[in-house]
Amino acid sequence: MRTDRCGDLRSDDVGRQVTLCGWVARRREHGEHLAFVDLRDRSGIIQVVVDGAADLRSEYVLQVTGQVRERPADTANDSLATGAIEVDASEVTILSASEPPPFPLDERTDVDEVLRLRHRYVDLRRPRLQRNLEVRATVNSAVRTAMGEQGFIEVETPMLVASTPEGARDFVVPSRKEPGSFYALPQSPQIFKQLCMIGGVDRYYQIARCLRDEDLRADRQFEFMQLDAEASFVSQDDVLAFITHAVASAAEAVTGERPADFPRMSWHEARDRYGSDKPDIRFGMELVELTPVFADTDFRAFQAPCVKGIRVPGGAELSRNRLDDLTDTCKGWGAKGLVWMKVEADGLNSPVAKFLSDDEQAALRSTMEAEEGDLLLLVADEHHNTCRILGLLRLELGRPPVTEGGLHFLWVVDFPLFEGLDETGNPMPAHHPFTMPHEDDLEALEAGDLLSVRSQAYDLVLNGWELGSGSVRIHRREIQQKIFSILGIGAEEAQERFGFLLDAFRYGAPPHAGFAFGMDRLVAILAGEENIREVIAYPKTQSGADPLTSAPTQIDDRHLEELGLRVLPRSE
RNA sequence: GGUCCUGUGGUGCAGUUUGGAGUGCACGCCGGCCUGUCAAGCCGGAGGUCGCGGGUUCAAAUCCCGUCAGGACCGCCA
Numbered sequence A: 001m002r003t004d005r006c007g008d009l010r011s012d013d014v015g016r017q018v019t020l021c022g023w024v025a026r027r028r029e030h031g032e033h034l035a036f037v038d039l040r041d042r043s044g045i046i047q048v049v050v051d052g053a054a055d056l057r058s059e060y061v062l063q064v065t066g067q068v069r070e071r072p073a074d075t076a077n078d079s080l081a082t083g084a085i086e087v088d089a090s091e092v093t094i095l096s097a098s099e100p101p102p103f104p105l106d107e108r109t110d111v112d113e114v115l116r117l118r119h120r121y122v123d124l125r126r127p128r129l130q131r132n133l134e135v136r137a138t139v140n141s142a143v144r145t146a147m148g149e150q151g152f153i154e155v156e157t158p159m160l161v162a163s164t165p166e167g168a169r170d171f172v173v174p175s176r177k178e179p180g181s182f183y184a185l186p187q188s189p190q191i192f193k194q195l196c197m198i199g200g201v202d203r204y205y206q207i208a209r210c211l212r213d214e215d216l217r218a219d220r221q222f223e224f225m226q227l228d229a230e231a232s233f234v235s236q237d238d239v240l241a242f243i244t245h246a247v248a249s250a251a252e253a254v255t256g257e258r259p260a261d262f263p264r265m266s267w268h269e270a271r272d273r274y275g276s277d278k279p280d281i282r283f284g285m286e287l288v289e290l291t292p293v294f295a296d297t298d299f300r301a302f303q304a305p306c307v308k309g310i311r312v313p314g315g316a317e318l319s320r321n322r323l324d325d326l327t328d329t330c331k332g333w334g335a336k337g338l339v340w341m342k343v344e345a346d347g348l349n350s351p352v353a354k355f356l357s358d359d360e361q362a363a364l365r366s367t368m369e370a371e372e373g374d375l376l377l378l379v380a381d382e383h384h385n386t387c388r389i390l391g392l393l394r395l396e397l398g399r400p401p402v403t404e405g406g407l408h409f410l411w412v413v414d415f416p417l418f419e420g421l422d423e424t425g426n427p428m429p430a431h432h433p434f435t436m437p438h439e440d441d442l443e444a445l446e447a448g449d450l451l452s453v454r455s456q457a458y459d460l461v462l463n464g465w466e467l468g469s470g471s472v473r474i475h476r477r478e479i480q481q482k483i484f485s486i487l488g489i490g491a492e493e494a495q496e497r498f499g500f501l502l503d504a505f506r507y508g509a510p511p512h513a514g515f516a517f518g519m520d521r522l523v524a525i526l527a528g529e530e531n532i533r534e535v536i537a538y539p540k541t542q543s544g545a546d547p548l549t550s551a552p553t554q555i556d557d558r559h560l561e562e563l564g565l566r567v568l569p570r571s572e
Numbered sequence B: 001g002g003u004c005c006u007g008u009g010g011u012g013c014a015g016u017u018u019g020g021a022g023u024g025c026a027c028g029c030c031g032g033c034c035u036g037u038c039a040a041g042c043c044g045g046a047g048g049u050c051g052c053g054g055g056u057u058c059a060a061a062u063c064c065c066g067u068c069a070g071g072a073c074c075g076c077c078a
Helices: A113-118 A127-149 A190-198 A236-255 A267-274 A320-332 A358-367 A383-398 A439-447 A477-486 A491-505 A519-527 A557-562
Strands: A017-029 A035-041 A044-050 A061-070 A085-096 A172-174 A182-184 A203-211 A223-232 A264-266 A306-312 A339-344 A347-349 A375-381 A409-413 A418-421 A427-429 A457-462 A465-472 A512-518
Touching: A017 A044, A017 A085, A035 A061, A035 A085, A044 A061, A127 A203, A127 A223, A127 A236, A127 A519, A190 A203, A190 A223, A190 A491, A190 A512, A223 A236, A223 A465, A223 A519, A236 A409, A236 A457, A236 A465, A236 A512, A236 A519, A264 A267, A267 A383, A267 A409, A306 A383, A320 A339, A320 A383, A347 A358, A375 A383, A439 A477, A457 A512, A457 A519, A465 A519, A477 A491, A512 A519
Parallel strands: A044 A085, A264 A409
Antiparallel strands: A017 A035, A017 A061, A035 A044, A061 A085, A172 A182, A203 A223, A223 A512, A306 A375, A339 A347, A339 A375, A409 A457, A418 A427, A457 A465, A465 A512
16 A cells, blocks of 8 residues: 655655555645645654645545655755655545544643543554554564573463462452352463473573552553563573673663663662662762761760761752651651751751751761752661661652663662561561572571571662562472471461472472563663553553543443352442 | 542643632634645634532632542552
């Protein structure tokens, strides 16, 4: 139907007879005998000169045949890739008419998102989404190539799986053949990929759809795509290298530049310096240790296990109102309070300055390298809480937009194996119960010094977004049993919950390790989007609805009966 | 489950603080004019459940209560 794409034509094509198909992006009429139509397809836009009488309106679908020609002198449009030329139409066929679109398709208008989702087929025509979908396809393709290069093969795993009690809430699918029983949709292919290892598929990967029935966020949808990978006979370093290659290849495919650095940082260092296990290292404002400065302080609020602060360059300009807001925000995060100090020519301006000795003020200023005009924000609390609050505050005050600062990848390693205790006093696994403890910490594990035990688990962070995580898995039976017993999972319960995996481990399980990272998040950052809905063709709203199809919908009684289901009346 | 923000012709906004006639801006739409525009221009026109319900008031887009939808975040996401 067409010989060329609209956006591909250039001055080289002058003189050629071409046939183009596309949508009317805009028309400019000059009376009976002249009109300009900007014809748009996925490749871009070109100006078509048509007879003024033609009734060609916005978003009509046209087939245009005509000759490519230079535009007359002084009428070139530099802002258009095809701006030096135009197509002189000899024949225009309306393939499909269109009602006026429900919202403008130009890039200038920030349209209500529900409206965009309800008419997603129109929204998808806009350059922004066209570009984002291309970025996504490029990333998918680059990742597949990169994994293939490293000897991984793509294996598909089922969507209808058994529900396990771990992790997120499952989406479930009722069984027709066995009423009252349910499949679960996979939260990840975790178990299956480990079974692949036992099955001798020594390098598995999959760009897998995962589903978790948890509340949605800017970086979270019910369903999302992961690069899921697992390899046998490899170390943590090997896995980091595999994933680094895949992610670097994806970034290079999109930006044209291969990111060089994938630095590593221990979980402890990340917490102490950035107050986060996913530090955004695009900017400074690092947490400064101040506990020694106030070791002998008379100021009650600083008589805490840990005092830290951040320095906001130029922050002394913030109004009292804004500082009060920040204090409230911190309290909302669970802080006992927030101490602010403005660094001024004649000293520290702060409600609490009078409680601090001259030595303390001087030590504070030098430790924080404070300069006139800075704002110092201090929190005193338990170590972990101090770091967490300041980490959130740092992001609140300093985090650049997604499009700024380049790509800063970071491997966070040496996570603790357990993060605190649950209500019943059992330690909680920081990753999952198959995570291998650090070899150097096996003695501490044996000795019961649980919270000091590191794991061979690792996260990949990009500009403060957690892209994904992985671990070396336990393949030694006695260690697995030790972990289960620490977690308070008895042999019977373990068998019930993970029976088929444990059974499989009896038949020759190779040492293995793996990783999974969120493709949507990677694509969003590479596309310069703050929200993964912008890189998903058909996303859902924050309440999990799809304005396009109206999902979720009710099903009729006959259908319910067939599945052995009855819907309870809504409770108050 | 919680906190905060938003909802006004087809679209994007202003108007809400301090109640007084559906008032305004830009785009789009419809009609007319126009042979080099490119966010074309000029003239004219149509288009409203101020999300919904209730309350206060002589009077509500505006104040109060509730509710729905959307968004950001907390909880949640091993």
